Amino acid sequence: MLKPRIPVALEGWPFILLAGFATLLAAILGFRLPTLLLLAVTIFILWFFRDPERVSPPEDDVLVSPADGKVILIERIFDERFVKDHVYKVSIFMNIFNVHVNRFPFPGRVERIVYTPGAFYSADSVRGALKNESCGVVADAGNGRKLAVVQVAGLIARRIVCWAETGDQLGRGQRFGLIRFGSRVDLYLPLATQLEVKVGHKVKAGESVLGYLA
Incomplete structure (x- = not known):
């Protein structure tokens, strides 16, 4: 119980x-x-600071949103900082009215935590994406799949909280941190991921399906 x-x-x-x-x-x-x-x-x-309970979909390969908010970016890039591979980058912007507790999108073992000090530009700007303070959780999702979930500070957000530690086994929809008073979460996903969202879609952490890991 x-x-x-x-x-x-x-x-x-x-x-x-x-x-x-x-x-x-x-x-x-x-x-x-x-x-x-x-x-x-x-x-x-x-x-x-509300933290409601959420129920994640039961499918084995489903990928859920790590944050409440709106999808502001989907692009293919080569990620040099986290998974060091060609990936889909999916960015979700949280405004002050969203729940700010972050949840892990897919079961995986944490390989490393990458904290980067930085500035506090607007989180939905290009400058903010490149220069803001961030904390990335890089995880092994099994079968050779790696993904990263990156918390990014913003103009108002001044405190990233990450509870995950290296070696942790995180479950789908499990709480792993929050950002006080802001701002965005970036996902770095294998190119084999079947994405089900588009820019402009509104999502909920732990519940909304972003796609499926092949």
């Missing part, structure tokens, strides 16, 4: 408690308008 859990990401509680304390203090001091404004901020932060 699964244990019930509070549907809020643990990393969000410091922000929630701080905003809640400020709201309580303003209320005690009798500042009505600041109290209302701080209450609205507290509710927004609580909602922002």
Whole structure:
């Protein structure tokens, strides 16, 4: 039996408690308008860090979205940083209204974590894709298949959280991290992947089918 859990990401509680304390203090001091404004901020932060349960499709070869948001890029490239091969790169942009907990797209063993410090340009820009802070999880998906899931910081996002460690065996739809207040996740997939999404499609982490690994 699964244990019930509070549907809020643990990393969000410091922000929630701080905003809640400020709201309580303003209320005690009798500042009505600041109290209302701080209450609205507290509710927004609580909602922002929501972490709902998700059910992934049962098919063995299905590839699910690692993030909530909109597909902003699909292209064929040679990836030099992560899987070092010709791949499909699929980018998903998360706005402030999306759930920001990231989930792993396909069962695999983590081979390495690649953290790259960088700038904080807009995550949906070319400059942001090349120069922003990022954290990539490179995994062996079996049968010679490798994929990478890369969290990319953005203009507002200032904290990438990655719970995965080298050697971990991650399941499809398993939580592996989040990005505080932003921004995008890039997928690097084998060219044999059968993609089922197009630019502009909206997706949900752990549930939406991006395609199938051959």
